[in-house]
Amino acid sequence: MTGGNQYRDSVATGMLPSEESHRALLQSIVDVARAIFGAQASSIFLLDRDTDELVFEAVSGEGEGDLIGMRIPSSTGIAGWVLVTGQPIVINDLQQDPRFARQAAERTGYVPKALMAVPLVNGETTLGVLQVLDRTEDRSRSLGEIDLLILFANQAAIGLDLLQATRRARAAAEQGDVVEAVVARIAGLLERSQDDPAGLRLLEALESVLVRLAPDSP
Amino acid sequence: MSEDLPAWSLTADAVEGISIASNWPEHVTREWALGGATGAGVDVCVLDSGVDGDHPLIGDVDTRVAVVFEGDEIHVVPDEEGDVVGHGSACAGVIRSLAPECRLHSVRVLGSGNTGTGDLILAGLEHAIEQRYDVVNMSLSTTKRKFAESLHELADDAYFQGTVLVASAHNMPVESYPWRFSSVISVGSHEGTDSWEWYANPSPPVEFFARGVDIDVAWFGGSTLRCTGNSFAAPHIAGLAALVLSKHPGLTPFQLKSILYLTASNTGGKE
Numbered sequence: 404m405t406g407g408n409q410y411r412d413s414v415a416t417g418m419l420p421s422e423e424s425h426r427a428l429l430q431s432i433v434d435v436a437r438a439i440f441g442a443q444a445s446s447i448f449l450l451d452r453d454t455d456e457l458v459f460e461a462v463s464g465e466g467e468g469d470l471i472g473m474r475i476p477s478s479t480g481i482a483g484w485v486l487v488t489g490q491p492i493v494i495n496d497l498q499q500d501p502r503f504a505r506q507a508a509e510r511t512g513y514v515p516k517a518l519m520a521v522p523l524v525n526g527e528t529t530l531g532v533l534q535v536l537d538r539t540e541d542r543s544r545s546l547g548e549i550d551l552l553i554l555f556a557n558q559a560a561i562g563l564d565l566l567q568a569t570r571r572a573r574a575a576a577e578q579g580d581v582v583e584a585v586v587a588r589i590a591g592l593l594e595r596s597q598d599d600p601a602g603l604r605l606l607e608a609l610e611s612v613l614v615r616l617a618p619d620s621p
Numbered sequence: 622m623s624e625d626l627p628a629w630s631l632t633a634d635a636v637e638g639i640s641i642a643s644n645w646p647e648h649v650t651r652e653w654a655l656g657g658a659t660g661a662g663v664d665v666c667v668l669d670s671g672v673d674g675d676h677p678l679i680g681d682v683d684t685r686v687a688v689v690f691e692g693d694e695i696h697v698v699p700d701e702e703g704d705v706v707g708h709g710s711a712c713a714g715v716i717r718s719l720a721p722e723c724r725l726h727s728v729r730v731l732g733s734g735n736t737g738t739g740d741l742i743l744a745g746l747e748h749a750i751e752q753r754y755d756v757v758n759m760s761l762s763t764t765k766r767k768f769a770e771s772l773h774e775l776a777d778d779a780y781f782q783g784t785v786l787v788a789s790a791h792n793m794p795v796e797s798y799p800w801r802f803s804s805v806i807s808v809g810s811h812e813g814t815d816s817w818e819w820y821a822n823p824s825p826p827v828e829f830f831a832r833g834v835d836i837d838v839a840w841f842g843g844s845t846l847r848c849t850g851n852s853f854a855a856p857h858i859a860g861l862a863a864l865v866l867s868k869h870p871g872l873t874p875f876q877l878k879s880i881l882y883l884t885a886s887n888t889g890g891k892e
Contacts, residue, residue: 478732484708487670487731487738488761489797490789493849495835524795527764545834545849546812553793 412576421595425566429461432562433533436555437463440548441539444513446470447523447559448482449531449567457482457532460563465513465536481520482532489529491521491549491556521552523560530563649883649890655864660720662870663863666754667716667856668745669709669761671700672727678714678839679725687729688745690737695744697728706732707841711848712760712856714839719816719860723867726754731761739768743775746786746799750779755866758859759788759805760852762797772799780804785862785874789855790827801826806862806878810834810854819858821885829881831857 429447437445444464448457456474459466477483485492495517515536523531533556538548576587589606596602631639646653664683674682687700704710704727713725730745731738742763749757757779763772776799779786788800790809800807803825810833811820820830833854840846858881865880866872872880884890 478706483732484670484706487706488708488852489764489791489793490760490762490850490852491792492852495847497846522793524764524793526795527766529764546810549792549849557794 420569422566422569425562425569426461428562429559432555432559433461433463436535440535442535443537445535447531447533447563449563450477450486450529481518482534485520485522485532486529489522491553493519493545493549519548519552521556523556523563525560525564530560533559649880651884651890654880654884655861655868658864658868660723660863660867663720663723663756663867664726664754665716665720665723665859665863666726666728666749666757667709667713668728668730668749668757668759669712670706670731671702671704671709671729672713672725673704673710673839676710676714676839676843679710679717683724683726685727688741688748689733695740697748700727700729708852711838711840712758712852715836715853715856716758716860716863719857720863723863739763739765743768743771746775750775750782750784753782754784756785756787756859756862758856759786759799760855762788762791762800764795764797769798773802776802776804780874783873785877787855787859787862789851792851806858808851808855808858810851816857818886819861820887821882829858
């Protein structure tokens with residue numbers, strides 16, 4: 404018997420939650436963060452290590468719908484600052500800053516006045532940055548705010564980690580041999596059509612044909 | 622005997638040879654520790670993203686180097702770019718606000734992309750220790766465990782040669798270095814807005830809490846930015862360390878940490 408393990412891996416890959424499920428998780432995190440802080444916007448950046456860029460993966464509020472996939476250099480502005488130092492930060496009066504990633508902010512169509520940002524760290528790896536822009540004025544507990552933001556950051560880091568793992572697994576399956584890729588795709592389709600038994604019946608029929616064709620069938 | 626062994630023990634006739642002059646008062650106060658001090662004569666290094674030397678809150682920067690990859694090798698070169706991120710300038714301004722006459726040195730290890738940051742931090746710290754700066758501010762950390770052992774050794778080297786490392790604590794539930802090492806002074810934020818308030822923490826690894834909330838820090842183009850974060854608590858302690866060292870040159874990191882403890886806002890030495 405050959406190939407049993409890689410086909411099993413392919414099936415496992417095919418049955419991973421879809422990219423959309425992970426995106427929905429990240430979206431939910433920025434939606435809740437924005438609501439809790441009464442903020443104008445919240446966003447999650449993923450660090451693309453190949454290009455050294457930060458990529459918008461989820462946005463709630465200002466820029467929602469337009470920014471997903473937009474890239475900025477990883478050292479740009481406050482997000483870059485948080486990424487390189489690994490330290491959370493709260494900033495008020497951003498308008499005082501003549502250089503703060505203004506071009507990047509103008510590209511996004513929104514220039515914030517205040518900003519909170521925290522690195523997204525999973526284990527030893529910094530995966531990206533979570534930002535909250537222009538929260539409500541009540542800032543009686545600055546350090547408490549950071550603690551709360553860190554709780555969201557933990558969730559977001561897990562979400563980003565899952566998203567990246569899924570992307571890597573799919574890419575690996577697609578780079579495998581043709582049969583592995585097909586098996587992965589079929590497993591994924593079956594996983595998503597569990598309510599309709601037609602696909603499963605067809606596969607069972609295919610199995611009975613393959614059993615007869617296989618030279619060392621039991 | 623071929624060579625003299627290092628003095629890991631103290632013979633009776635050597636006791637006189639190691640007498641240490643002590644002018645410490647019975648009750649250490651802030652006035653004794655740093656009253657009237659300006660930081661003059663003390664070399665403070667900002668290991669960060671570079672320092673903007675033209676900013677009015679920062680003033681002169683004595684030396685500026687960048688630690689960079691050239692191919693696979695790391696080199697320390699003159700810093701032609703300055704601060705590309707803004708973080709190092711912000712920290713330098715805080716130090717200058719407390720110790721107006723200290724000599725500032727910038728070692729840039731951040732801001733030129735995210736590849737190999739841990740290696741650059743290690744090389745930058747090694748350079749700072751070789752320069753024998755009195756104080757090194759590190760408002761940064763690495764989460765990579767593979768750097769922990771080397772950082773630990775460097776931190777111990779610094780401690781024994783008399784270079785004080787001040788590092789911001791990571792207020793996130795991750796393991797990071799070097800702030801957790803006992804040979805550095807680790808700093809978190811308190812919620813007050815007085816730069817002259819600092820607290821000793823009876824529950825380490827964070828050893829001191831200093832001002833880290835709503836600070837107007839130096840920012841690009843001569844402007845300021847109101848910031849909150851542990852990144853700015855550490856340079857408060859670095860600035861205080863510079864003051865104490867300018868008034869009492871030659872203190873060891875152990876003695877300096879003791880003075881900061883004795884003069885903290887919660888230990889009775891404030892007045």
